[in-house]
Amino acid sequence: MGKPAGTAAESQSRNEEPVQADEPAPSRRRSPETAAGPLRPARVALVGVHGFGTHHLRNLERLQAAGVVELVAVADPQPPAPGSVPDTAAVFPGLTDLLAATSGLELIIVATPIQTHAPLGLAALTANADLYLEKPPVASLADFNTLCDAARASGRSVQIGFQSLGSHALQAIEELLASGDIGTLQGISATGRWVRDKAYYQRSRWAGKRSIDGVDVVDGVATNPLAHAVATALRIAGARTVEDVASVETDLYHANDIESDDTSVIRIRTIMGLPVTCALTICATESVEPYVTLQGSQGEAVFHYTEDRLTVRTPSGETEQVFGRDDLTENLLAHRREGTTLISPLVDSGAFMLVLEAIRTAPQPALIRADYVQWEGEGDAAHAVVVGIEDALERATQEHATFSELGLPWALPAYGSAS
Incomplete structure (x- = not known):
């Protein structure tokens, strides 16, 4: 029994555990509006389109149909399944290529293997975009502290994919x-x-x-x-x-x-x-x-x-x-546009990261x-x-x-x- 514990990588395909076999779909919404008229859809990139990335693809399809987002690019060394990505979205083998060729991103979603979360998350924050990072945030407490420092320095928001916290x-x-x-x-x-x-x-x-x-x-x-x-x-x-x-x-x-x-x-x-x-x-x-x-x-x-x-x-x-x-992607977008409180912010994963660190060590x-x-x-x-x-x-x-x-x-x- 354990005692008490007080260069951007390329994306990789991930078969991550779903929250549940048949996750309830968030309610569909009309395109967001302001007094000046409809808001422009947020420009989104997805890193990792297999495994749990397929959940994000389905959710982004729903949000794009509602006029909330535009999926402009995806990255994965394994090509997407035919028809899974909109024809209008560019496809890249890794995040480095995606960032070099894509401007004006407002949200980057990372759904890749655990060991890639830290380098990919850090790279995403350099793009001046908000970040949705799948769970667990990273694979060590040291990487967690580094990512927190980078998020504070960038001024960008980071949501961690603990979907159950939206209940x-x-x-x-x-x-x-x-x-x-x-x-x-x-x-x-x-x-x-x-x-x-x-x-x-x-x-x-x-x-x-x-x-x-x-x-x-x-x-x-x-x-x-x-x-x-x-x-x-x-x-x-x-x-x-x-x-x-x-x-x-x-x-x-x-x-x-x-x-x-x-x-x-x-x-x-x-x-x-x-x-x-x-x-x-x-x-x-x-x-x-x-x-x-x-x-x-x-x-x-x-x-x-x-x-x-x-x-x-x-x-x-x-x-x-x-x-x-509440859907965590929608919550992050609402936080970006309206200041809505984040449901699963990076800093609030600190307690979980202490558990992960105790297991790691x-x-x-x-x-x-x-x-x-x-x-x-x-x-x-x-x-x-x-x-x-x-x-x-x-x-x-x-x-x-x-x-x-x-x-x-x-x-x-x-x-x-x-x-």
Whole structure:
């Protein structure tokens, strides 16, 4: 278990985890207008058109049809799929070529592999354009600080792609806590139970890597596929910046033949003393929508963030409500034009970056013994299942304990325990 942690690159194709399988589409809007008439569409470039970049392509198509944006250029070393990019958009093999040939950009969206976020983000900021950078922001705390400095120096705005933070349920949760309906907030937990097969780790050379050729990647369960669980729990806990976090502890494991973790507990304590425990795996029996639980002295609230669904349980009964969600690209454009508050600004990723840094600097994740791993399926479709993982996740979040502290047979001995 880890101890408490206090030259522009070219774009690369990325198969990044979606927020959910069927993300709700934001409502369509008419072209924005001012007293002087319709606003000119914002000139946008997209770096990375495969993987999660396809989500951005669909969203930009929607926004372009509404007259909000004009996609003027894309960059990716792999050519776009036929028909996926408007004929009017120029196509480049990398961001360097794109910037050299394209002027007047107002927004650059970067949806590329984790290890390219820092150099591409820095390069985008030199273009005097605002930046939408997919999660996680970068692969180390040092790169995060460098990017923050560059953003301040440029005067440009940076939005990080934690789409779950756009959920209107977060405001409802604030109001719930202020009302005292679930009593005093005693802790927050995030539970993620997903299935990922062997093909998932064969989709790119960086998948499941801690580093490549000395360059940090940090592609683990808490930093990529279930990063939204961590980020959402931190936001609800009021932990946004580096200063909001008192400590981070990690307990990292892997069942798959990878460098990074696929089954882990991350325990965070905020400066207010609130425990935030994230128990996550992609080695579950079956995939279940991840959720964040607010543990109160008189009840609890469970937020299924991929569905924007909030369930509140108190002695008086149970209520459930599904909320809408703001699109982060539209929010960034509104911030640029009208001063609307950014939903997921770069600086507010500081708390998450402390978690990533603790994982990056932790000892190598421990291999779960083969007799505690079952394989389901065949060939590339086979996926690992950690025996009893569902119960382990439940116990970890209820007790705010690591796998080691729970004494699980496949876990490392807890600190201070007998060997």
